[in-house]
Amino acid sequence: MLALATMNGLVIGAIYALAALGVSLVVGIMNVINFAHGELYILAGYFSYILADTLGMHFVLAMVLAVALVFLFGIFVEYTLIRPTYGNDMYSLILTFILSIVLQNAYLLIFGPYPNKPPGWVGGATHVFGAFYYGNQRLAALVAGAVVIAFVFVLVKKTWFGRIIRATSQDREMAELNGVNTTRLNMLSFGLGCALAAAAGVILAPVFPVTPTAGVPVALTAFVVVVLGGMGSLWGCVVGGLILGLVENLGAAYISTGYKHVFNFIILILVLLVRPAGLFGRREA
Amino acid sequence: MTDIRFYLILFAAAGLFSLLPLGLGDYHLHVMIVSLYYLMMASSWNLLAGYTGQVSFAHAAFAGIGAYTSGILAVKFGVNPWAGVIIGTAAASLLGLGVGVLCLRMGGIYLSLTTLGFSEILRIVITNEYDITRGTMGLQVPGLVEEYSKAAYFYIMLGAAMITLIVLYKLIYSNKGLCFRAVQNDERAAASLGVDVVKVRVLAFTVSSALAGLAGGLYGHYLHLITPEIPSLDQQFLVLSMTVIGGMGSFLGPVIGAFSLEILSEYIRAYGEYHVLVFGLIALVVARFAPNGLMGLAASRLPGGPAPAVTVPSTGKS
Numbered sequence: 001m002l003a004l005a006t007m008n009g010l011v012i013g014a015i016y017a018l019a020a021l022g023v024s025l026v027v028g029i030m031n032v033i034n035f036a037h038g039e040l041y042i043l044a045g046y047f048s049y050i051l052a053d054t055l056g057m058h059f060v061l062a063m064v065l066a067v068a069l070v071f072l073f074g075i076f077v078e079y080t081l082i083r084p085t086y087g088n089d090m091y092s093l094i095l096t097f098i099l100s101i102v103l104q105n106a107y108l109l110i111f112g113p114y115p116n117k118p119p120g121w122v123g124g125a126t127h128v129f130g131a132f133y134y135g136n137q138r139l140a141a142l143v144a145g146a147v148v149i150a151f152v153f154v155l156v157k158k159t160w161f162g163r164i165i166r167a168t169s170q171d172r173e174m175a176e177l178n179g180v181n182t183t184r185l186n187m188l189s190f191g192l193g194c195a196l197a198a199a200a201g202v203i204l205a206p207v208f209p210v211t212p213t214a215g216v217p218v219a220l221t222a223f224v225v226v227v228l229g230g231m232g233s234l235w236g237c238v239v240g241g242l243i244l245g246l247v248e249n250l251g252a253a254y255i256s257t258g259y260k261h262v263f264n265f266i267i268l269i270l271v272l273l274v275r276p277a278g279l280f281g282r283r284e285a
Numbered sequence: 286m287t288d289i290r291f292y293l294i295l296f297a298a299a300g301l302f303s304l305l306p307l308g309l310g311d312y313h314l315h316v317m318i319v320s321l322y323y324l325m326m327a328s329s330w331n332l333l334a335g336y337t338g339q340v341s342f343a344h345a346a347f348a349g350i351g352a353y354t355s356g357i358l359a360v361k362f363g364v365n366p367w368a369g370v371i372i373g374t375a376a377a378s379l380l381g382l383g384v385g386v387l388c389l390r391m392g393g394i395y396l397s398l399t400t401l402g403f404s405e406i407l408r409i410v411i412t413n414e415y416d417i418t419r420g421t422m423g424l425q426v427p428g429l430v431e432e433y434s435k436a437a438y439f440y441i442m443l444g445a446a447m448i449t450l451i452v453l454y455k456l457i458y459s460n461k462g463l464c465f466r467a468v469q470n471d472e473r474a475a476a477s478l479g480v481d482v483v484k485v486r487v488l489a490f491t492v493s494s495a496l497a498g499l500a501g502g503l504y505g506h507y508l509h510l511i512t513p514e515i516p517s518l519d520q521q522f523l524v525l526s527m528t529v530i531g532g533m534g535s536f537l538g539p540v541i542g543a544f545s546l547e548i549l550s551e552y553i554r555a556y557g558e559y560h561v562l563v564f565g566l567i568a569l570v571v572a573r574f575a576p577n578g579l580m581g582l583a584a585s586r587l588p589g590g591p592a593p594a595v596t597v598p599s600t601g602k603s
Binding site for chain 1: 334338339340342387388390391393394395397398399401402403405406409410412413518519522525526529559561562565566568569572573576
């Protein structure tokens with residue numbers, strides 16, 4: 001049971017990390033929290049369901065297209081809703097919260113309250129470490145999550161675009177003085193943040209089916225991960241995501257399944273009490 | 286606005302309202318009672334969001350705290366509902382104080398995140414602790430008056446709404462209220478002039494939570510059934526969109542928003558459960574194009590009307 005709970009924790013933790021990376025990137029650059037993050041995660045699940053199941057596309061193509069569509073949607077949201085609120089953090093909070101409720105109700109209207117599930121990638125199960133059998137689909141999700149996380153790290157740490165991202169999140173005005181078009185960067189990074197939520201969505205949808213409100217707990221956990229890891233820190237997201245995934249699953253296995261999302265909240269309170277800047281956060285001046 | 290003018294308008298409006306039970310049937314009185322509940326919720330949320338610039342997503346949750354505290358006390362311990370409502374209000378303000386102290390020194394985003402988490406956790410606890418709260422089945426509670434009549438509840442809610450508005454008016458147009466707006470406009474400048482920013486925010490948060498607890502407690506006893514719907518995020522969203530559409534940061538905005546949206550939702554209900562979606566779209570458009578809401582629009586149309594109070598974007602990161 002311990003091994004199985006740990007394995008589940010790792011899989012879901014990787015997805016939390018992925019969702020949190022999207023939130024963290026946007027917070028770091030724009031100081032905006034996207035409360036509709038969970039609904040974009042669900043949107044990608046629905047897209048991949050429609051493309052692969054209804055239109056009969058190959059599942060890889062469907063996933064890539066779903067992520068691309070959510071990326072475009074994110075850019076559209078940034079352009080129409082977020083951009084006019086620059087410098088007024090309160091309005092971006094309110095707008096994205098309204099957006100999340102609008103999207104939830106739109107899904108409910110279009111797809112109904114029933115769970116929808118895109119087709120799985122692989123079938124069967126693998127005997128892990130000679131200890132227990134584990135679904136191949138979940139193992140594949142873990143690998144896919146790790147690959148996307150690695151991709152984000154390379155993008156941010158090694159490329160020219162990543163250098164612009166890091167410069168802007170450190171000092172926006174200085175980056176502007178050095179010729180960075182921060183408005184365009186905001187648009188791209190908001191889209192990228194949404195695309196990361198979408199990536200988490202398409203990876204996890206074959207394991208946990210999508211419903212109109214299934215994004216809420218995932219987004220809440222992603223927010224807790226971001227606070228735990230430290231706003232804007234990439235490593236914080238990975239470590240925090242894995243910690244929360246493990247805590248949630250071990251807690252569900254040994255204490256109570258009904259309360260598995262409450263453990264996250266207890267962690268959030270402890271972090272706020274003891275170290276509000278988070279594990280890897282830098283104190284803001 | 287001078288004090289006398291405020292009280293004149295308030296009591297004149299309340300006087301007109303108190304004639305309503307003479308002319309309205311039960312259904313329309315019900316709509317009025319629900320509107321008064323939303324008036325209390327939206328006005329007290331406005332204290333926080335409109336006057337100190339902090340967005341809390343736990344306002345409906347605090348109403349739920351008030352409702353469930355009072356309801357559980359009445360059902361399990363036979364406490365008088367009126368005493369229960371007062372204890373519920375106290376419980377909401379204590380919890381508000383706790384959450385406020387916990388996350389308000391970090392400000393802005395942290396408060397929004399924590400309050401969102403808080404309301405989600407409250408939902409989980411209420412759903413899981415079936416023995417105490419009856420979960421999603423709802424908790425049946427006794428009423429506030431011996432003999433059930435819509436008119437009696439209407440007058441109770443009207444009185445509570447007046448108390449709420451008077452408390453808010455006293456606070457907003459006092460020196461403390463000046464501090465609220467100073468903190469909203471520029472935290473650092475306010476701090477440099479000796480305003481204790483954290484204390485001001487915690488005060489606003491506590492008062493606003495207490496008023497939500499009061500509203501929730503009364504509303505629960507009116508419905509005779511307390512369900513997890515009261516502290517849900519959907520309700521939080523309704524309160525938020527009423528404030529945004531009516532006009533955040535203006536005293537009258539939430540009042541107008543609460544009445545117009547509640548009445549509108551009754552019309553939409555005839556076509557199905559679309560009102561949340563419709564309000565969401567309206568709220569998005571209003572928040573995007575008229576950030577001061579209907580009140581802001583009215584003020585800019587009327588010559589010599591008061592200038593819009595808020596939303597001068599500050600520069601850079603705060």
